[in-house]
Amino acid sequence: MSLFGFGRKKPPSAAERLASGRWQCAKCDEWHSWPFDIAAIVPDPWRGERVFEPNGALRLDGDFLSEDFCVMGGEYFMVRAVLPIPVNGVEGDFFFGCWTTLSRANFDIYTAGFDSGEYADMGPWTGWLMNRPADFIEGKDPLPIWVEPQPNRQRPHLWVRDDDEPLAVAQSEGISPERMLEIFAYYGHGVEG
Template structure:
């Protein structure tokens, strides 16, 4: 089992942490009193004003020496056509052959420079109801680099501390 020491609290934690957002960043730009009328939000999809379409997926970061990746649960915008294909295949057990779909990351992270509207993605559907895998465009953005190169336990501990002890 993966273990790491949190530098903020000094404790050892077991198991791979994961962090996710309940809605796309764009959703939070809508004034709260207007959200019920303008937004449709479920655990996996979000539509704003009937013309902005988002799906929830996973950015997986390899952790050196670990059997499983660290996962950021994020939201990505899709075109209406791609979103329709996603919805049409939502309940299909075999859908990994569809796509990938182009999208823009709609997320913000405490531990990375700005990402909203600046990171292109490819949304890869997965079979058996597993949330899509989000592949970031190959850039020099730290998040994209970490997705490609992986991180060590010390970096994971930094991320954990930033979210759990800030």
């Protein structure tokens, strides 16, 4: 009989920690719970103040930022969306909150339907990903994506178009719970211990 390990339980696996639904953060000391989403507050190219105006104040010339819409120089039109990534063995997707560009025509469709959650065209639309989630993206150029509007006032879903991109592989094959915890740690919300 070994004294070592007698009566000791194996520490919970990453999947068990996520599936347990709650973990104490290694950094911010709060309790987080699954699903725990991480979001970029603004598009990476945004250089203005990080102060949100109401959506209703939307201006199409110059610069504008709200929680859902962003216009830069009256020329670039962006919306806040989410990029789903399944986590293998854990229920529910992880959502990266990211911004995407839209064509002016699709931006108009999106903003016109935003309050009702019903859009004249349900896409998918094309866009450029305006954030770099965790350490997924190696190149410098923004990734081309599909933007899929959602019913019921949910944020649009984003899908990386180039199947070879690590982020596209993560979206189609899912990531391991260990990788998920690494991503939380990347953002300073890792699991204690």
